[in-house]
Amino acid sequence: MKDIVIHECGLRDGLQAEARTVPTETKLGWIGALESSGVDIIQVGSFVHPEKVPQMADTDALFRTLTERGAGKAVFSGLVLNEKGLERGLACGVGMFCLGVSASETHSRKNTGMGTEEAQRRIIATAKRAVELGKRVQVSVQSAFGCGFEGRIPEERVLSIVKAYLEAGLTNISLADTAGHAYPEQVRRLFGALFELSSDIQCTCHFHDTYGLGMANVYAALEAGVTTFETAFGGLGGCPFTKVAAGNVPTEDVVHSLKRRGQCQGIDLGALIGLARDVSGHFGRELPGRVYKTGPLSY
């Protein structure tokens, strides 16, 4: 069994669709809970313009506080959308820079104001600069499995972006199912194609549960050899710039399932369940996650 890396995206992908802005102090408490759970990477926020996603306005402040507090075991990642975002991230101590290009022309324009080609050129240049500065970088293909606006996304379009990443020396690559259209056969096929492109590639997956296949896709990705999973506490989430998105796969449900395979043994599931309950309480509603409601299996 390979080691699994959990990249917790609740504070970014989970919160950006919420109407109510979460106070910085509350976010810091949630980050503390995530750190004590032992998850590997914690996505703290996005360097988007505060007017576009007010929920992310305190991203720089959060990173500054975490940097001042000093390093624990977890890596703190931040989503960067452009050159300006990289500068902001460099100034406040981001541990891992996440950048992405949407394989959907329509989604790319709605999300960034640029088409896929222009976005790809700029994102690759920005990512290369971060690498040159010695930073840890992950690049992603958003809407890799389908798009709420465009429907089917040709797999060649996804592979073309991945090839451009690899040619630029960017080998840490995530395929994101932004709209939740992925299905298991497709997940196995597409990640299989990625692993054939390069033996250096490190693959990450990111699934939303729009049509009920989030966890089935996690298993398909596992079978394909993917070892890094982007998840969100309680299954919170959904991109505000796509159509009919549902929550991310819930961190605690993924960890609960992986523990039964003998993986994620270093993660404290109880801490994740407690956090999902706190987040549910904060928003005053039930979240999609199962295990924080049922409790874990005891055997």
Added chain:
Amino acid sequence: MKDIVIHECGLRDGLQAEARTVPTETKLGWIGALESSGVDIIQVGSFVHPEKVPQMADTDALFRTLTERGAGKAVFSGLVLNEKGLERGLACGVGMFCLGVSASETHSRKNTGMGTEEAQRRIIATAKRAVELGKRVQVSVQSAFGCGFEGRIPEERVLSIVKAYLEAGLTNISLADTAGHAYPEQVRRLFGALFELSSDIQCTCHFHDTYGLGMANVYAALEAGVTTFETAFGGLGGCPFTKVAAGNVPTEDVVHSLKRRGQCQGIDLGALIGLARDVSGHFGRELPGRVYKTGPLSY
């Protein structure tokens, strides 16, 4: 791709945990919707004592009405717990008799008042009598993947019940994940073992989504070669005599996913979505199913 059989259990496994009894006329409307959707088998109810599960008190009356109305394409199944239930079912025109034994001693006693061994002896005798009378019969192993009371269920115990079924000439066999403990590796392993026992065996699976793995288990069963799926509209359900059960896998989510594989082409997904919306409206709450809320993918 093998043909898939959908066995709709919403009227039985879906309703038996509900506090509010559904009027017989409403049930008949839902049965009509299921018939027009083209699902293969519709489980109408359970021949349990009405005091034990009041929701099922009109099972005989429902079958009589359906029998008088004459046959459509769908098969109407009924769950039978004992000899008395078989007599009731024979008297009102059941099309397929479903009988089961729990692999969990504790669950068996809570559900039927008998231990697994006694239940197995009586259920097999009752099932054989139905077969001798020329009736279509399905036998199941409940709690086949784990039990809310006992935890792990040894696979040998499940296989021992299955072997007893096969020795009695009962080859239509369902493994039911009553408590929702199943995980994909286990599903593949256990159904793989069943297919090795006999080339005559027809396997059915039945999953609950307690820990978020319902759909992942459906895919694992598909990969193992299972072709009959027990599901419930909207993902309703949960056994009242087990611990922490959640709903069944939602019929419309399963059909939506299978259609993307080129299966279930004869089923009208729109009719299933309309029904799940009606059932949600009837109970005045959101059900676990995804696709009835999001609508289907249009490509």
